[in-house]
Amino acid sequence: MSEDIKWMKTHCGKMDHGGCALIVGVKDNRIVKVKGDPEGFLNQGYVCPKGLASPDRLTHPDRLIHPLRRTGARGAGGWERISWDDALDEIARNFNRLKSDYGARSVAFGVGMPKGLEHFVLIRLANIFGSPNVVASQDVCHAPREITGVHTCGFYPVVDLHQRSKLVVLWGSNLTSTNEEGEINSMLLKQLKEGADLMVVDPRRIDMAERADMWLQVKPGTDHALALGFLHVVIEEGLYDKDFVAQWTHGFDDLANHVKGFTPEKVSDMTWVPSERIREAARFYAASKPAAIQWGNPIEHHTNTFDVARALICLMAVCGNLAVPGGNVNALDPKVIGLGAFVRADLIPEKRKEMITAAHGVIPRFMTIPPAFFRRAVLEETPYPVKGFYAMCSNPMLSYADSRQTFEALNKLEFLAVSDLFMTPTAALADIVLPVASHFEMDDIGHYGLGHGYILARPRVVDPPEHCWPDMKIMNELGKRISPPEHWHDDYGRFLEDVVRPAGLTYQEFAEKGYLKGPDRFRAYEAKGFKTPTGKVELSLSTAEKFGLAPLPDFKGPPEPEDAEYPLILTGSKSRYYLHSSYRWVGRLREKRPYPKCEIHPETAEANGIGEGEGIRIETRYGAITQKAHLTDRMHPEVVNASHGWWFPEAGPDGQYDWQSANYNMLTSTGRLGKEYGTPNLKGIPCRIGPAQ
């Protein structure tokens, strides 16, 4: 049999941000085996359980394989099959009508975690249609790091695991489960094997905390206090990089004065980390040259995310770890088409003024709409009404904070179209559902636009089912119906060619190479300065007054006030077996994690009458859900770690696949939002627990 198998190379995609090079065995248009490619630039042979199970997405018997039109009431589960022409005509009719009645901005285009090139084709579609409103999860995912970086030092400081570091810090990053943005954990493990030290900042004793030289068990939502405590020690003890600070920073004296108040003792009260540990950790970071901070998602999961990112970049800068090999770097992209040109930003020059966010005073350069403001526009029509929504690669019913509000908003829309592989709680509320060809079934490019300095080829290895279309093709055809056709191509493959053309390659030639990486670039500031108004790293922001931002990173308390009725603190993390709410329907993954797991300390469990494996009711001021308790001393006794993204495909269409009973975002709210990014509190929320009823 093995002779009939054709082995092909591609990269993993859409199971997280992607990154692992794969060798895929194909027989009769079916994938029979997936292996990690030992030559993989990022993974060196590694592949995770999601990657191994990824072909099962394509062959699931309940996969969407026809365009569907809703027949009965919204969400009642009645559908009829329709042709692609009818589906696209109906979407176009509705969007064109909304555009002429309320203006193009009344139609919003929604996307989730960046999965492939379609992410940017969607932005292009919105721009060409004339809508400034692309709704994305960036408010809780990477925009705070990237854009705060741009304001503070002129770039997004990415961890450099490609060069040797003396110390790697996992600051709220569970890399062995999440491999986020292609920082595949094999690179971290290689660094450790070669002698790098490891520090972990995490409220849970994660696997890497067990291996770490130092683990700081921080109180959820207080990372900025901890980073300010580090800065206090580093500056008071004169451990900072004096040459770099003197030559390349702006506002050092202001920062030094400001952090005087953040003594390890005070910071210990704020963060629960013992003061002596804070001192040791700060000295350890400052003495390790170079040190790289892999900063994770939780720093972006509460209203103070701007302060956390600011404090961490200040820390990188004063210790001389910015833009140096093995530190946090400004990765240079290979020669590919620029983002602005690809998405046709030129066609919508007034975008910034027209966006929903213009009314909310968010930070300049933040170009997507936070889901909280999108729903306000739908529900309250502020600053203007939004009536139509096109959702791609995303499941807002689970991924946006406050799922009840999402339910109301999606129900209020005049028209909702969703493209997905599978029926989800979001697709269940749509007027039209479009079946997609996904990863493995289409040519694609990974990591374009992510700022890590490389792009990865994801050439197709099998053909999709007859009526499943790649998102890029869907948008190419929809684009011709809702905007001037000259902006669209005969074949959507042109988008891929456009990206790699500046490198002098065809897509086919790029696919044969596997990836393109920009040249290493370190200390570029020595020639040109930092790309900020002062040409330096702005420890104190020179633009603060102009943009209404705080000049210095601060800590003004936890994300939500303490609450005697809710004495525990809720946080959450991603499962290694799923991507957010995706793929609960993939049997091989579901077997590994059949139910939503909530971790609590054994003492906390006992005090609340909860046993191992029993149902646990988790409650905040905003809602209550049920998950299954797992008792572990990896947890702090006052912290509850619940699972995110749970719905139940097996619950069926009545009630839209039970998006309520175990969904973490029933516990969150959009009542408080961070000013700069419109970020809600997903973590650090007061909660209480008890046995499930």
Ligand SMILES: Nc1nc2c(c(=O)[nH]1)N[C@H]1C(S)=C(S)[C@@H](COP(=O)(O)OP(=O)(O)OC[C@H]3O[C@@H](n4cnc5c(=O)[nH]c(N)nc54)[C@H](O)[C@@H]3O)O[C@H]1N2
């Ligand atoms: N409480 C809480 N909320 C969170 C987070 C958290 O940690 N806690 N994390 C936040 C973060 S970091 C992010 S990035 C967001 C993620 O938010 P989303 O991106 O909305 O997350 P998913 O639930 O993975 O939804 C992705 C959907 O895309 C579908 N899909 C897969 N491949 C394709 C394809 O090729 N085409 C199309 N059209 N669809 C496809 C999947 O089936 C799935 O339904 O959630 C955020 N929300």
Ligand SMILES: Nc1nc2c(c(=O)[nH]1)N[C@H]1C(S)=C(S)[C@@H](COP(=O)(O)OP(=O)(O)OC[C@H]3O[C@@H](n4cnc5c(=O)[nH]c(N)nc54)[C@H](O)[C@@H]3O)O[C@H]1N2
């Ligand atoms: N398996 C899997 N991989 C994924 C994803 C997925 O859903 N599943 N999602 C992808 C996406 S879109 C993203 S953005 C990345 C996210 O990747 P990560 O940043 O690694 O994501 P999380 O699991 O949310 O959080 C990481 C760690 O932060 C800890 N933590 C919780 N609260 C706090 C806190 O307040 N402070 C600190 N310092 N730590 C805290 C958690 O215990 C957890 O161990 O992963 C990507 N990869």
Ligand code: SF4
């Ligand atoms: S770590 Fe990510 S890229 Fe690698 S196999 Fe797993 S899901 Fe795919």
Ligand SMILES: [Mo]
């Ligand atoms: Mo994310």
